[in-house]
Amino acid sequence: SQQGEEDPQALSIQEGENATMNCSYKTSINNLQWYRQNSGRGLVHLILIRSNEREKHSGRLRVTLDTSKKSSSLLITASRAADTASYFCATAPSSGTYKYIFGTGTRLKVLA
Amino acid sequence: EPEVTQTPSHQVTQMGQEVILRCVPISNHLYFYWYRQILGQKVEFLVSFYNNEISEKSEIFDDQFSVERPDGSNFTLKIRSTKLEDSAMYFCASSGFGIYGYTFGSGTRLTVV
Numbered sequence: 001s002q003q004g005e006e007d008p009q010a011l012s013i014q015e016g017e018n019a020t021m022n023c024s025y026k027t028s029i030n031n032l033q034w035y036r037q038n039s040g041r042g043l044v045h046l047i048l049i050r051s052n053e054r055e056k057h058s059g060r061l062r063v064t065l066d067t068s069k070k071s072s073s074l075l076i077t078a079s080r081a082a083d084t085a086s087y088f089c090a091t092a093p094s095s096g097t098y099k100y101i102f103g104t105g106t107r108l109k110v111l112a
Numbered sequence: 113e114p115e116v117t118q119t120p121s122h123q124v125t126q127m128g129q130e131v132i133l134r135c136v137p138i139s140n141h142l143y144f145y146w147y148r149q150i151l152g153q154k155v156e157f158l159v160s161f162y163n164n165e166i167s168e169k170s171e172i173f174d175d176q177f178s179v180e181r182p183d184g185s186n187f188t189l190k191i192r193s194t195k196l197e198d199s200a201m202y203f204c205a206s207s208g209f210g211i212y213g214y215t216f217g218s219g220t221r222l223t224v225v
Binding site: 030031033035040041042043045088090092097098099100101102103104105 | 157160167205217
């Protein structure tokens with residue numbers, strides 16, 4: 001598998017339910033970010049979590065990071081139709097490069 | 113909050129034509145980047161630029177591509193002779209030192225016809 005792979009690839013839920021997306025990566029990282037992208041549009045930064053952090057919250061978003069398992073999860077609580085989008089994780093490797101490596105994304109559909 | 117600005121938001125060009133995508137990074141940032149996202153696929157790193165030279169590039173960034181910081185505020189990506197497969201969303205990003213303050217622009221959608 002590649003650096004930064006999300007699962008599931010697609011997720012369909014009812015409005016009001018929680019949505020959980022997972023990201024796995026291979027190399028050690030400096031930080032990990034989650035982005036949202038509406039169809040054909042730009043990247044919207046959601047949250048950044050550093051390698052020495054385990055959990056962060058921002059509004060209805062909760063991100064966890066487990067560096068021992070090289071994985072992160074994004075939880076969106078009380079989802080809304082407006083949350084329908086693709087969600088990507090992006091990892092910054094801890095050494096040798098300043099590029100972010102993006103995952104393949106999870107397409108979330110929230111049904112009203 | 114400071115932003116990375118990209119223009120135009122959408123550009124249509126004929127195959128074989130040269131195209132220049134423009135970016136205005138955050139003013140006190142030192143590192144500049146271009147990424148590409150083909151429709152329906154993931155965002156891929158193209159190139160990073162620091163101290164007026166390329167610091168890292170991917171295998172996608174071949175001789176058809178070049179980057180330039182022509183003045184103190186702009187950062188450009190040039191594609192010399194566009195192909196149909198260059199159709200994608202191109203994202204510019206900048207950062208202060210290393211990866212700190214890494215900020216993406218809203219992208220330019222390039223359509224090659």
